[in-house]
Amino acid sequence: xxxxxxxxxxxxxxxxxxxxxxxxxxxxxxxxxxxxxxxxxxxxxxxxxxxxxxxxxxxxxxxxxxxxxxxxxxxxxxxxxxxxxxxxxxxxxxxxxxxxxxxxxxxxxxxxxxxxxxxxxxxxxxxxxxxxxxxxxxxxxxxxxxxxxxxxxxxxxxxxxxxxxxxxxxxxxxxxxxxxxxxxxxxxxxxxxxxxxxxxxxxxxxxxxxxxxxxxxxxxxxxxxxxxxxxx
Amino acid sequence: xxxxxxxxxxxxxxxxxxxxxxxxxxxxxxxxxxxxxxxxxxxxxxxxxxxxxxxxxxxxxxxxxxxxxxxxxxxxxxxxxxxxxxxxxxxxxxxxxxxxxxxxxxxxxxxxxxxxxxxxxxxxxxxxxxxxxxxxxxxxxxxxxxxxxxxxxxxxxxxxxxxxxxxxxxxxxxxxxxxxxxxxxxxxxxxxxxxxxxxxxxxxxxxxxxxxxxxxxxxxxxxxxxxxxxxxxxxxxxxxxxxxxxxxxxxxxxxxxxxxxxxxxxxxxxxxxxxxxxxxxxxxxxxx
Numbered sequence: 001x002x003x004x005x006x007x008x009x010x011x012x013x014x015x016x017x018x019x020x021x022x023x024x025x026x027x028x029x030x031x032x033x034x035x036x037x038x039x040x041x042x043x044x045x046x047x048x049x050x051x052x053x054x055x056x057x058x059x060x061x062x063x064x065x066x067x068x069x070x071x072x073x074x075x076x077x078x079x080x081x082x083x084x085x086x087x088x089x090x091x092x093x094x095x096x097x098x099x100x101x102x103x104x105x106x107x108x109x110x111x112x113x114x115x116x117x118x119x120x121x122x123x124x125x126x127x128x129x130x131x132x133x134x135x136x137x138x139x140x141x142x143x144x145x146x147x148x149x150x151x152x153x154x155x156x157x158x159x160x161x162x163x164x165x166x167x168x169x170x171x172x173x174x175x176x177x178x179x180x181x182x183x184x185x186x187x188x189x190x191x192x193x194x195x196x197x198x199x200x201x202x203x204x205x206x207x208x209x210x211x212x213x214x215x216x217x218x219x220x221x222x223x224x225x226x227x228x229x230x231x232x
Numbered sequence: 233x234x235x236x237x238x239x240x241x242x243x244x245x246x247x248x249x250x251x252x253x254x255x256x257x258x259x260x261x262x263x264x265x266x267x268x269x270x271x272x273x274x275x276x277x278x279x280x281x282x283x284x285x286x287x288x289x290x291x292x293x294x295x296x297x298x299x300x301x302x303x304x305x306x307x308x309x310x311x312x313x314x315x316x317x318x319x320x321x322x323x324x325x326x327x328x329x330x331x332x333x334x335x336x337x338x339x340x341x342x343x344x345x346x347x348x349x350x351x352x353x354x355x356x357x358x359x360x361x362x363x364x365x366x367x368x369x370x371x372x373x374x375x376x377x378x379x380x381x382x383x384x385x386x387x388x389x390x391x392x393x394x395x396x397x398x399x400x401x402x403x404x405x406x407x408x409x410x411x412x413x414x415x416x417x418x419x420x421x422x423x424x425x426x427x428x429x430x431x432x433x434x435x436x437x438x439x440x441x442x443x444x445x446x447x448x449x450x451x452x453x454x455x456x457x458x459x460x461x462x463x464x465x466x467x468x469x470x471x472x473x474x475x476x477x478x479x480x481x482x483x484x485x486x487x488x489x490x491x492x493x494x495x496x497x498x499x500x501x502x503x504x505x506x507x508x509x510x511x512x513x514x515x516x517x518x519x520x
Contacts, residue, residue: 050414051413052410052413052414071413072410072413072414073413073416073417073418076413076414076415076416077416081414082414084411084414088408088411090403090404090407090408090411091407092403092404092406092407093400093403093404093407097400097404100397100400101400101401101404101412101415102415104401104415104416104417105415105416150415
């Protein structure tokens with residue numbers, strides 16, 4: 001079943017158009033990578049999906065239901081969860097409270113506080129600490145955990161490898177395997193092409209608000225990806 | 233001996249000043265809005281108290297605290313939902329300031345229309361004069377009650393914010409208004425409830441203050457000033473700081489009055505000035 005269908009999405013910040021006719025598809029159980037340089041429109045795309053940007057044209061369908069005009073509060077209850085760029089954890093709350101915030105929209109499923117602590121054991125040790133006391137990688141874990149707490153059908157990850165040491169990124173990406181195993185579909189937005197393409201089934205490439213490449217991740221050449229990424 | 237009593241009474245009334253300010257501190261902390269009509273709502277609550285006393289003459293004003301607080305909660309909710317929520321998302325803080333200033337002016341004139349410009353007083357009967365001996369000192373019963381109530385309300389507020397699900401949601405909304413939408417929270421609704429709470433707290437302070445001092449529709453500015461000083465002196469971001477700020481001002485005012493009976497609240501204001509000059513970020517600032 002096609003979990004997410006985006007058709008000819010145009011998104012605007014005021015009068016400035018950021019996305020031009022973007023069409024993306026995610027099947028249930030898939031991991032799809034969306035790659036592109038800084039400013040290509042990747043975060044804008046994710047924000048449009050979850051309802052944080054008002055001005056848009058085109059159709060967005062999630063689990064068969066049209067969510068095109070819906071506000072973020074409503075969309076969040078349908079099983080679409082975002083790990084925002086920059087983590088955006090709540091500094092006034094401790095780690096555990098941050099995770100619990102993610103459970104406000106809890107749908108039935110396997111993810112709960114205990115399971116998240118199983119996935120990221122270091123968070124259990126630090127659960128009463130402020131997120132500011134955690135390392136970058138640990139903060140990413142909290143952000144991912146928070147998004148998991150609602151048991152999403154589709155997890156949108158915005159640059160979860162940004163600013164992290166390679167070993168830490170390995171850890172994060174390993175956790176994605178567990179998340180996938182529990183049945184969630186994933187959209188990975190990354191600047192790191194190799195990582196994202198390596199973890200995904202299919203890849204889309206975004207350049208200046210337009211899709212420049214789309215296909216199976218396996219067998220996609222670096223040449224091809226480069227051209228689509230940089231627009232040369 | 234008299235000095236000790238004065239200081240103690242200052243502490244007790246200081247709790248009241250803290251209560252005047254904590255509602256304002258809540259709004260500033262959660263939605264970064266300075267509600268310039270805060271003082272007018274404090275005065276309005278006292279007028280509503282007076283009206284209710286007129287309707288239920290046998291009832292002691294302290295019993296009326298609850299219904300007045302409930303009414304104030306409703307007013308705050310509506311104020312936020314109908315007006316302030318329209319400007320709270322703008323990056324420019326002036327819109328909210330101008331809006332609440334306008335609300336204050338309208339309210340003041342409405343109160344003059346409805347209640348007249350005369351000075352009023354809430355009668356607390358015997359309670360206002362009663363004093364009790366504690367360790368050989370004469371301490372007013374009413375001030376003791378007021379302090380107890382203030383501490384109870386402050387503690388209740390702290391517990392609400394730190395130990396409940398609602399408190400978590402409020403703190404998270406204060407941190408990142410957009411991100412909470414991703415969790416199904418409507419920030420506007422959170423603000424409605426917080427503003428209701430703010431004015432409910434202010435109304436309790438308003439009623440208690442009306443027992444101690446007389447008021448008119450024009451008293452709002454004075455009340456706002458105290459609330460402001462309490463919040464700034466205590467330090468933004470801490471509620472117990474507001475309580476301690478209030479106590480500091482209360483003591484300063486009563487000690488000052490003893491030294492110089494014509495001074496009015498001058499010494500409290502002077503202390504505030506000195507405090508802000510020496511420690512601009514507040515006496516008891518908490519790391520944000």
